[in-house]
Amino acid sequence: MTALVIAEHDNASIKAATLNTVTAAAQCGGEVHVLVAGHNAGAAAAAAAQVAGVTKVLHADAAGLAHGLAENVAAQVLAIAGQYSHILFPATASGKNVAPRVAAKLDVGQISDVTKVVSADTFERPIYAGNAIATVQSLDEKKVITVRTTGFDAAAATGGSAAVETVAAQADAGKSSFEGNEIAKNDRPELTAAKIIVSGGRALGSSEKFNEVMTPLADKLGAALGASRAAVDAGYAPNDWQVGQTGKIVAPQLYVACGISGAIQHLAGMKDSKVIVAINKDPEAPIFSVADYGLEADLFTAVPELVKAL
Template identity: 65%
Template sequence: MSILVIAEHDGAALKPVTLNVIRAACACGPDVHVIVAGADCAAVAGQAAKVTGVAKVLLADGEALRESLPESVAAQVVDLARDYSHILAPASAFGKSVAPRLAALLDVAQISEITKVVSPDTFERPMYAGNVIATVRSADPIKVMTVRATAFEAQAEGNATAPIEALPPGAGFGRTRFVSRATTKLDRPELAAAKIVVSGGRGLGSGENYASVLEPLAGKLGAALGASRAAVDAGYVTNDYQVGQTGKIVAPQLYVAVGISGAIQHLAGMKDSKVIVAINKDPEAPIFSVADYGLVADLFEAVPELAAAL
C-alpha cells in the first residue's frame, strides 16, 4: 500500500521538516503521497509535487483548514487513511498535535519520533532523553508515526512533477475555533533548520548578557540563537529559543554551547550536531563529554575575543 505524508507548511511554502519526513517515508515504501491541507495553498502543493520520490500530491483547500488546526487536519486525513499503510508527520508542534488525534480516530497506536526505518513494520526511536534506542515493531494495519527530522536527510527537489489531485475539503471541527496567533519574527535563521546554532545557558547571568555576548558571535557566524532550559526558565529569552528534550531538537553543522553545563535534557536536543564547541569555565561540566572542541575559559572574555577574531 501507499505511504502518506502530512505536509507542514505556512500557507505559502513547505516547512523544511516536511522534506525530512518525505525521506523517511521513502524508506517505508516506494509509493509516497503528500497531503497539503490548508487554504489558498496551491503553491505549497506545487512545491511538494517537485520533491523526489513523491508520486502524488493531495490538495485539500478550504477555509476550515486555513489555520491548520490539528482537529481539522486529523478529520481531513482520517477519511483517506484506509488507503495507506503508513501515515507520517514531523515531530514538531504541528505533527505532535495532529498524529495522536489521527491515531485515536483510527484506533491504532502512535509511534513517536522515529529515527530509523529498519523495515516497513519496524522502527527505531529514542527513549530516556536519547540514552536508549528502542526498536519497535508495529502490527497495526495503519502505522501512524512522527519523524524526528534531524535523523533523516532532507529530500531534494527532482526533475519530474507529481500529479496534484484536488480533494473536497472537510467542514473542520465544530468545537474548535481559531482565535489568534502570535509569531516571533527574527532576522536570523529558524532555529530548527539552521546550519549553525549559538546557544547560551544560565552561565550568562541575565537576558542583557545573553544579547550582548551571544548576538555579535551569532551575527558573525550567520547563526540561529538557542538557549538551555535553565536560561529560558530564568527569563533570559522566551521558550522559542529552547533546545532540548522539551524544546527544539537540532542537529546543525556547528553547535556552539556557551555557559551551558550540559544537563541530560539539553544534550538530548543537540548531541547529534556534526561539530559541537563548548565554552565553560567549569572543566567538569558534562557538556565537554559530547563536545568535539572544548574551551575552559570565562565566557565573558572568550566569546567577545572569538567574535572579534572572525
C-alpha cells in the same frame, strides 16, 4: 504499500520538516503521497509536487483548514487514510497535535519520534532522553508515525514531477477556532532549520549579558540563537529559543554552547549536531562529553576574543 506524508506549510510554501519526513516515508517502501490541507494553498501543493520521491500530491482546500487546526486536519487525514499503510507526520508541535488524534480514531498505536526505518514495520526511536534507542515493531495494519526530522536527510525540494489531485475537503468540525497569533519578528534563521546555532546558558547571568555576549558571535557566524532551559526559565532568553527535550530538537552543522553545563535534557536536543563546540569554565561539565572541541575558559573572556578573531 503506500505512505502518506502530512505536509507542514504556510499555504504558500512547504516547510523544511516535510522534506525530512518524505525521506523517512520513502524508506518504508512503496510510493510516497503528500497531503496538503490548507486554504488557497495551491502554491504549497505545487511546491510539494516538486519534491523528489513524491508520486502524488493530494490537495484539500477549505477555509477550515487555513490555520492547521488539529481537529480539522485530523478529520481530513482520516477521510483518506483507508488507502495507506503508513501515515507520517513531522515530530513538530503541529505533527504531535494531529497524529495522536488520527492514531486514536484508527485504533492503532502511534510510533513516536522515529529516527530510523529498519523495515516497513520496524523502527528505531530514542528513549530516556536519548540515552537509549528502542527498536519498535508494530503489527498494526496502519502505522501512524511521527518523524524526528534530525534523524533523516531532507529530500530534494526540486526534481520531482508528482501529479496534484484535488480531494474533497472535510467540513469544519466546529470544535476549535483560530483567534489570532503574535509572530515574534526575527531576522535570524529559524532555529530548527539553521545550519549554525549559538546557544547560551544560565552562566550568562542576565538577559542583558546574554544579548551583549551572544549576539555579536551569532552575527559574525550568521547563526540562530538558542538557549538552555535554565536560561529560558530565568528569563534570559525567549521560550522559542529553548533547545532540549522540552524545547526544540536541532542538528545543525555547527553548534556552539556557551556557559551550558550539558544537562541530559539539553543534550537530548542537540547531540546529533555535526560539530559541537563547548565553552565552559567547569572542566567536569557534561557538555564536554559530547563536544568535538572544548574550551575550558570563562565565556565572558573567551567569546569576545572569538568574535575578534572571526
